[in-house]
Amino acid sequence: MNVKSVLSSNQRRDLIVKLIKKGGVESQAHLVKLLARDGVKVTQATASRDLEDLGALRVRDANGEFQYVINEEVSNRSAGTAGLILNVLASGNLAVVRTPPGGAQLLASAIDRNSLNGKLAGVIGTIAGDDTVLVISKSATGGAQLAKAISAFGSGMKQDVKVGTKTRSKAKGR
Numbered sequence: 790m791n792v793k794s795v796l797s798s799n800q801r802r803d804l805i806v807k808l809i810k811k812g813g814v815e816s817q818a819h820l821v822k823l824l825a826r827d828g829v830k831v832t833q834a835t836a837s838r839d840l841e842d843l844g845a846l847r848v849r850d851a852n853g854e855f856q857y858v859i860n861e862e863v864s865n866r867s868a869g870t871a872g873l874i875l876n877v878l879a880s881g882n883l884a885v886v887r888t889p890p891g892g893a894q895l896l897a898s899a900i901d902r903n904s905l906n907g908k909l910a911g912v913i914g915t916i917a918g919d920d921t922v923l924v925i926s927k928s929a930t931g932g933a934q935l936a937k938a939i940s941a942f943g944s945g946m947k948q949d950v951k952v953g954t955k956t957r958s959k960a961k962g963r
Contacts, residue, residue, distance in 0.1 A: 796829055802839050804829065806859055809845060814857040816847075841898055846872070847891045855891055874943035879932035884939055886922040893917040900924060900939065909942055911935060 796804070804827060805820065814820050817836045824831055831839075845857045873892040878885045888896050897917035904912035911931055916923040926935040 798839070801829060801831065802843055805836075805839055805845075806843060809843075809857050809859050812856065815855055820857070837898060841895065841902070847895065849890065874940065877936040877939050879936035881932050882926040882929050882935075883932045884924040884926070884936040886924060886939060888920050888922065890920045893920055893922045897922045897924075900942070903942060909938055911938065 801824075804824065808814055808820065808823050814823065817833050817840065820836045820840070821831055821833055824836070840857065843859060845859055847855050847857050850856045873888045873896040875887040875889065877887075886893075886896060894917045897915035900909060900912060900915050900922065903909040904914075911927050912935065913925040913927050915925070924935060924939060926932055928934070
């Protein structure tokens with residue numbers, strides 16, 4: 790094993806991009822092992838955040854196996870989620886988001902992080918399967934507003950979105 794000095798997050802992400810572009814990064818756990826081989830010790834949670842920040846998507850290759858790929862056009866977090874949202878339905882305090890196979894966990898993670906930083910206020914949390922994310926609103930009747938907010942978040946388009954009792958302005962690039 791090659792022992793490296795502590796890498797900055799940007800250096801670590803550069804290494805992750807190189808590993809993904811070489812091919813064969815199948816999962817977050819696999820990425821952690823590949824980084825360890827290069828002397829970089831990270832947790833699965835750190836790998837997950839790095840993958841999200843890089844706009845990495847987990848897709849099926851020609852053989853049907855999952856692989857991470859880097860979307861070169863992703864310039865911000867919400868833009869990286871645009872291709873993950875196929876449709877959003879609402880009921881009561883819930884929003885159900887359909888994604889391509891394998892996209893739900895990445896999208897749920899982005900929604901959770903953006904609910905904590907205030908960009909998606911009104912979200913209590915998410916539950917992700919393979920191709921479906923259940924998003925729970927703080928408001929008992931906030932599902933419809935939440936669905937609009939998630940759609941705006943995914944598209945990155947400028948739009949005023951009222952979630953719960955707060956109004957947020959959504960703009961591409963924020």
